[in-house]
Amino acid sequence: MNRLSQIFGAAIVIAIAVVFIVQFRPNTGPVQSAASTCAVEVRGSCISSVEFNASRNLLAMRSVDENRLRAMGYRRLTAEGLYERWLLNEDAKRLGITVSDDELTSELVAGRVRVSLPADKIRQVGYALSLREDLTRYLDVRNRQTKKFDSKQYEKQIRAITKMSPTDFRDYQRKELVAARMRDLIRARVRVGENEAFEQFSREKSTRTLSYVRFDRRFYSDLVVDTSEKAVQAWADANKEELDKAWEGRKAQYLPECRVARDLMVEVKPAEAEQGPEAGKAAAKARIEAAVQRLKKGESFADVARGASDDPSAARGGDLGCVTKGRLSKPVEDKLFAMKAGEVSDIIETEDGFHVIKLEQIAKDADAEKIGRLEAARDLYTAHESERLAAEAAKQVLAAAAGGKSLEDALATYLAQLAPAKDKADKAGAGAKAGEQPAAAKQDGDKDEAAKEGGQAEPGEARPPYTMANHPNRPTVETSLPFNVSGSPITDAKDSTEAARIAFQLDKPGDLPKDVVALENGYAVIQLKEKTSASQEQWDKDREFYTAAMRAAKQNDALVGYIRRLKSTIGSEVKYDQNLLKESKPADDGSGEPLPIEDEGE
Numbered sequence: 001m002n003r004l005s006q007i008f009g010a011a012i013v014i015a016i017a018v019v020f021i022v023q024f025r026p027n028t029g030p031v032q033s034a035a036s037t038c039a040v041e042v043r044g045s046c047i048s049s050v051e052f053n054a055s056r057n058l059l060a061m062r063s064v065d066e067n068r069l070r071a072m073g074y075r076r077l078t079a080e081g082l083y084e085r086w087l088l089n090e091d092a093k094r095l096g097i098t099v100s101d102d103e104l105t106s107e108l109v110a111g112r113v114r115v116s117l118p119a120d121k122i123r124q125v126g127y128a129l130s131l132r133e134d135l136t137r138y139l140d141v142r143n144r145q146t147k148k149f150d151s152k153q154y155e156k157q158i159r160a161i162t163k164m165s166p167t168d169f170r171d172y173q174r175k176e177l178v179a180a181r182m183r184d185l186i187r188a189r190v191r192v193g194e195n196e197a198f199e200q201f202s203r204e205k206s207t208r209t210l211s212y213v214r215f216d217r218r219f220y221s222d223l224v225v226d227t228s229e230k231a232v233q234a235w236a237d238a239n240k241e242e243l244d245k246a247w248e249g250r251k252a253q254y255l256p257e258c259r260v261a262r263d264l265m266v267e268v269k270p271a272e273a274e275q276g277p278e279a280g281k282a283a284a285k286a287r288i289e290a291a292v293q294r295l296k297k298g299e300s301f302a303d304v305a306r307g308a309s310d311d312p313s314a315a316r317g318g319d320l321g322c323v324t325k326g327r328l329s330k331p332v333e334d335k336l337f338a339m340k341a342g343e344v345s346d347i348i349e350t351e352d353g354f355h356v357i358k359l360e361q362i363a364k365d366a367d368a369e370k371i372g373r374l375e376a377a378r379d380l381y382t383a384h385e386s387e388r389l390a391a392e393a394a395k396q397v398l399a400a401a402a403g404g405k406s407l408e409d410a411l412a413t414y415l416a417q418l419a420p421a422k423d424k425a426d427k428a429g430a431g432a433k434a435g436e437q438p439a440a441a442k443q444d445g446d447k448d449e450a451a452k453e454g455g456q457a458e459p460g461e462a463r464p465p466y467t468m469a470n471h472p473n474r475p476t477v478e479t480s481l482p483f484n485v486s487g488s489p490i491t492d493a494k495d496s497t498e499a500a501r502i503a504f505q506l507d508k509p510g511d512l513p514k515d516v517v518a519l520e521n522g523y524a525v526i527q528l529k530e531k532t533s534a535s536q537e538q539w540d541k542d543r544e545f546y547t548a549a550m551r552a553a554k555q556n557d558a559l560v561g562y563i564r565r566l567k568s569t570i571g572s573e574v575k576y577d578q579n580l581l582k583e584s585k586p587a588d589d590g591s592g593e594p595l596p597i598e599d600e601g602e
Contacts, residue, residue, distance in 0.1 A: 040083050041575040047082045051172050052580055054162035055082060058115040058137050061161060062130040070583040077125060079576050081116035087566040088182040089175055097185070099177045104170065107177060109149045111141040114176035119183075119563045123556055133552070134180065186562045187555035197547045198539055205534035207482040208503040210489050211407050212526040214519060215393045216473035217386035222315045222466055225385040226421040227378060235384075236377035246376045254372035258322035260361040261336055262301050264291055265311040267353035288347055288354040295344065301358045306465045310353065315466055322363055322371045332357060387522075393418075393475070394516040394523035402512050407527050408477050415475065420468060473521075479529060490526075494518045499526055506531075 039052035056078045060069055092098070107113075115135055117125055122133060131137070139157045143150035158169045236243050266288040273280035291308040295301060305311075305318030313320055325333060329350045339345060339359040348355040363371050393414060400410035468474065480489035485504050488496040495518070502513045506528040516523045539546075 037577060037580075039577050039580050040079050040086070042083060042086050042571050043573050045086060047086060049577065049580060050164060050168065052078060052082060054164055054169070054172060055115050057161050057163075058113065059117070059129055059131075061137065072125065072128065073583070074125075074129075075581045075583055076576075077117060077121060079581060080118040080121075083571070083574055084118055084563050084566075085116040085175060085179040087563065087571045088179040090570055091566055092178050092182050095185075097178065097181055099174055099181065104174055104177060108154070108170070108173065109141070111139045111154075113137050113139055113173055114180050116176060116179055119556070119560045122559075133556075134184075183559055186559050190551060190555045190558050192547055192551040192554060194543070194547070197543070197550050200550060201539055201542070201546050202534040203485050205484065205538060206504075207484055207530075207532045208489075208500070208506075208528060209482050209530035210480040210499065210503055210526050211477055211529045212480065212490060212499075212517075212524050213394075213397060213407065213411055213475050213477055214473070214490075214492075214522060214524050215390040215397075215475050216519070216522040217383075217390050218521060219471050219473040219475065220386040220389040220393075221382045222473075223420045223468060223471060224389055224418065225382050227382060228421075229374070232374065232378045232381050235381040236373070239380070242380065243373065243377050246380055247373050250376050251369065251372060253324055253327075254322055254363075254368045255365070256368065257362065257364045258324045258368045258371065259336055259359055260322045260363060260371065261320045262305060262318035262358045262360065263311055263313055263320050263332070264288070264301065264305040264309045264318050264356045265353055266291070266308065266355075267310045284353050285347070288356060292347065292356060295356075301344065318358075321375050322361075322368065331355075390522040391516070394525050397475075398512060398516055398525045401525065401527060407525070411475060411477060415468070418468070482530070482532070490517065490519070490524055492520045493524070494520055499524070502526065503528055 036048045036050045038046040039049045040047040056075060059074060059078060059081075060066075113136070115131070115137060117131070117135060122131075122135065125131075126133060126135065139154070139161070141149055141154040141157060143153060155166055158164055158166060162169055162172075164172065266284045268277075268280040268284045272283040287308070291304050294304045294308070300317075302317030302319070306314055308314075309318055311318065320328075323336070325337065327333075328336065329352070331348050331350050332355050335345050335348055336357055336359060339357075341359055341362050344358045345356055348357070361367075361371075397407070397410045397414050400413060401407050405413070466472075483489045483500055483503075485500055486497060487500045489503065490499045493499050499517050502517065503526065506513065509528050509530060511528045513526060516525055
């Protein structure tokens with residue numbers, strides 16, 4: 001009885017396949033729509049707009065968010081996928097790879113249909129579109145009552161989703177299935193040995209931790225570089241050619257007139273804004289009103305700005321340089337260009353807070369050029385000097401640590417002999433007149449308390465002037481989080497992985513490299529603090545998963561490389577219909593035009 005049941009069941013399956021093949025005429029050529037155009041042309045071959053629209057709909061059928069699809073550029077992804085499908089089909093002819101009618105029928109009867117994406121987008125975009133790496137979609141081709149293949153349900157599905165006739169759809173899917181087999185063949189050539197997988201696993205799971213010190217140019221430019229007019233002029237005299245070149249690029253910012261001004265700006269603090277916009281604004285206004293009272297009592301504008309302003313110019317006593325129109329916010333600019341030299345404005349409200357400005361000089365023509373050249377010289381000189389000082393400091397501390405000192409002791413020795421530039425020490429010390437601690441007192445007093453301040457004041461209080469102890473970029477010993485060989489232990493490194501690469505060359509904790517690490521704003525000295533290696537226990541636990549993931553990644557790389565070679569040899573001449581690639585405008589309600597969605601097969 002069981003034998004008869006098996007024979008009877010097999011006969012039914014064969015009968016369905018025969019009916020399917022006869023009804024949809026697999027050997028009949030495709031019948032393209034009269035309105036069909038070439039979506040993609042490659043070496044004289046035409047990929048029709050009918051296939052383009054079918055692929056586009058199959059790609060989008062699991063997404064109801066049309067706006068998201070537009071953002072992904074899925075029309076172009078569709079066209080590029082068809083282009084790569086053509087390449088794979090052409091290469092399949094060379095290799096003799098085909099798909100029989102029975103094989104194609106078996107896939108379609110099961111509701112399995114294929115679609116193509118660019119090889120380098122399969123993993124990322126495929127995931128976003130709910131596509132597996134084999135780029136398979138499932139259509140519901142079964143009868144709802146019998147749960148068996150239903151030719152009418154099949155035809156209803158393909159016409160609704162792809163707008164194709166059964167004959168055209170079959171021809172379209174033959175090409176897709178050939179391309180799928182080519183992808184499988186390329187991937188199947190990839191092998192990952194256990195030794196290779198373990199070596200990569202060890203590299204990724206082993207970690208290092210660093211101790212490091214940043215030497216930031218901003219610390220030196222704010223506190224150490226001598227920016228007195230005498231020092232700047234000496235540099236300008238020795239570097240006339242460089243200065244002349246810089247001035248040529250800047251002179252439009254100063255001529256024919258510029259205004260030398262200082263700014264005292266108080267912004268709304270985030271903590272204050274949490275209690276409501278009006279409460280935050282009121283607190284900021286109260287602080288700038290307190291600063292204005294200090295000005296009225298006779299304190300210099302520079303001293304008050306240095307201690308109370310939230311603007312980056314605070315370190316320079318609020319000095320904005322000589323400014324022209326278009327460089328400041330409109331309310332501040334309007335007020336500045338209506339003032340007379342020597343005047344101090346009333347409180348000006350802007351989007352970022354409140355300002356008080358002082359107009360020190362109106363410079364025209366030759367006077368404007370003299371000021372502009374001096375400012376250009378100061379900027380260039382400060383950049384050169386801060387770079388030099390940061391590099392020298394890093395190398396000095398590295399040499400001391402390499403000589404046997406701890407990184408902490410090497411840094412402390414360096415900082416003990418570092419003194420602020422005289423003009424800047426004088427300016428910081430001037431704050432004592434207003435009850436602010438001068439630089440010397442900060443260094444000789446409670447350093448922990450000064451470091452705790454970090455250059456920041458409690459809400460409602462003026463920020464103390466920057467000193468060697470409280471500057472936000474002062475050199476300190478820091479510790480990285482654990483990282484692997486491809487990690488980024490120092491976030492502002494010029495080469496994000498350079499520090500990790502160097503760290504993995506160090507043998508044991510305490511070891512130092514031979515040179516410093518370049519940062520975006522200076523240099524760093526690094527020292528290996530901790531070293532951990534991947535354990536055999538970890539490998540035994542993750543071996544299967546890790547090896548499979550590594551194989552999948554290498555298979556994807558192999559496919560991308562193979563497609564790249566095909567493009568360079570047989571398919572470099574490609575042309576897209578740009579009208580088809582244009583993304584349609586979003587619907588007014590943002591809903592777009594979702595495609596029919598059916599339940600996926602098992």
